[in-house]
Amino acid sequence: MYKLFDYQQKLVDEARQKLAHNDKGVMLISPAGSGKSIVIAEIARLTTERGNRVLFMVHRKELIEQMTESFKQQDVDMSLCTLMTVRKIANRLGKLPKPSLIICDESHHSRAKSYQKVYDYYSDVPRLGFTASPWRMNHKGFTDIYDDYVEGPTVQWLIxxxxxxxxxxxxxxxxxxxxxxxxxxxxxxxxxxxxxxxxxxxxxxxxxxxxxxxxxxxxxxxxxxxxxxxxxxxxxxxxxxxxxxxxxxxxxxxxxxxxxxxxxxxxxxxxxxxxxxxxxxxxxxxxxxxxxxxxxxxxxxxxxxxxxxxxxxxxxxxxxxxxxxxxxxxxxxNDDIDWDDYFHGSYKKKQDPKTIPATCPHCFGIFNRKDAEVRCAQIHQDKDELKVDRLLINQPQWVLDKLKETGELGKIIICPLCHQVAELTQIKPREDRKEQQDAEYIDIGSEQNHSKWLAQLSTSHTRSITRIYDIFAARKELEIPNSSGKQVNNPLFSTFSVLMHKSSKHTISEKKLHQLADHLEKDYAYVHGQYAWASNHWHFEDHDQLDLTTQLSKDFY
CATH class of the missing domain: 3.40.50.300 (P-loop containing nucleotide triphosphate hydrolases)
Structure with missing residues (x-):
């Protein structure tokens, strides 16, 4: 039998506790390489030990073979277990013995139709889902499949x-x-x-x-x-x-x-x-x-x-x-990812610039860039003319001035309403292939270079509280201003400001404050005291301060 590490045993205990209080089931989130197969095998052993049947499913047969070996090493009663790929189970519904517990590995795939077919058929059977990353390309959450989730240690803690x-x-x-x-x-x-x-x-x-x-x-x-x-x-x-x-x-x-x-x-x-x-x-x-x-x-x-x-x-x-x-x-x-938004489906994708409404400076009509015609434009050295798709046509003076100011090559957007140039963006000359091959590689995992890399990021895809703090800390260290044009003097204050702006209630959960305290290796009381001070500072009815917080948040959302 495997001897579980303390963090693995904690996952088992928390999963069983939450499963006892939830109808649909619980998702377990733990990093790749943290030993989820051992946790799964131990839960299966405890389930079959009481005479209850387990149905284990995953999307690849190679993983079935690996998990079967793990079950045997953990002394699971295999006579009470069914281990199959999800597709095989979906094709055998009604023929397999009814389980007391469904365990699904790599459960970030569980929005697929084959998984839903199994869950619908066994709608009264509790389920446990295991994944290192509860993330879907469409950013849908998992709350219709699992009632709650249990989160294991971070990658940084495991290292x-x-x-x-x-x-x-x-x-x-x-x-x-x-x-x-x-x-x-x-x-x-x-x-x-x-x-x-x-x-x-x-x-x-x-x-x-x-x-x-x-x-x-x-x-x-x-x-x-x-x-x-x-x-x-x-x-x-x-x-x-x-x-x-x-x-x-x-x-x-x-x-x-x-x-x-x-x-x-x-x-x-x-x-x-x-x-x-x-x-x-x-x-x-x-x-x-x-x-x-x-x-x-x-x-x-x-x-x-x-x-x-x-x-x-x-x-x-x-x-x-x-x-x-x-x-x-x-x-x-090793970045600390806050999976809460992803699990609940509240993570918002960055808006595609092509879908942001634009206003034509000629007719003042509002339109989407994706609905407009886009062409390449180039100034001729000796002529006040604009070359568009090999045609010489007269264009507004502001277009000519802009091209002369920023460079010879630009991308123009033609308004679909009045058919005039509505927008122009400079196109930088492409680097040649040799320069691309010689791009310098640096270790962005090292402390110094990671700070430089963090400081370059304009958005935080993970949006965890520790992630946002690290970016502000890096910008302070490198003296890089925020979108508001102000230097970062207090990374902790800036972090609280961004998160309070994000929340409709202007509050930060106790869980996030504990995460930040662990990350900073500070007492929780210290972090909570700083949070209380920041909360008292911000008065959201003050429009000037609200505008400043909005500017800060542009660096992240």
């Missing part, structure tokens, strides 16, 4: 207490990562075609060179966006004398199992894949994750970047992000 490996995170943040060609599909993430265009004619030597520079010799998993791309990366590494192999979901089962075993045994040093090695794959001595797949999914990012962070004494993991995912998502693995 500090030797349950996850510390890491270096290298990303090209000192040069703009070119993402203008990336386009989202109907599901929300980037399309394969747009990723191909964004990557262009990738020089695989650059990938290999960066790997050698930052992670040479480390057992590595490389995440790619397509089978063809993954095969080319593996082939290049092989030609350099590195034991590299590609594997994907279409690889024959026996061959795939052998490749995985060879990687675990150290016969393969670099394993290239496409969305295969993420959830549940456990190779403790793997110490490098190399990200070559751009994504908008926080779930995919967390699962892939943290795959190298399983704890081994003395290990220092390396995450090499060559596609700017950390920049795009605004987070790295």
């Amino acid at each position: 500090k207490h030797n349950h996850l490996a510390p890491f270096h995170y290298y990303s090209p943040i000192l040069k703009d990562f070119k993402t203008e060609k990336l386009k989202a599909s109907s599901t929300g993430d980037f399309t394969e075609d747009s990723i191909e265009q964004a990557l262009g004619k990738t020089i695989f030597g650059d990938v290999y060179q960066k790997w050698q520079q930052y992670a040479g010799g480390q057992k590595t998993i490389i995440y790619c966006h397509s089978i063809e791309y993954s095969q080319k990366v593996a082939d290049y590494f092989t030609k350099q004398g590195i034991r590299a192999v590609h594997v994907d979901s279409k690889t024959p089962s026996a061959e795939r199992d052998q490749i995985m075993q060879d990687f675990k045994d150290g016969k393969i040093l670099v394993l290239c894949n496409v969305d295969l090695i993420s959830e549940g794959f456990n190779v403790p001595d793997c110490s490098c994750s190399l990200l070559l797949r751009p994504t908008k999914s926080l779930v995919i990012f967390i699962q892939q970047s943290m795959r190298c962070m399983r704890y081994v004494p003395g290990k220092k993991a390396t995450i090499l992000d060559m596609v700017g995912n950390a920049i795009r998502l605004g987070t790295i693995p």
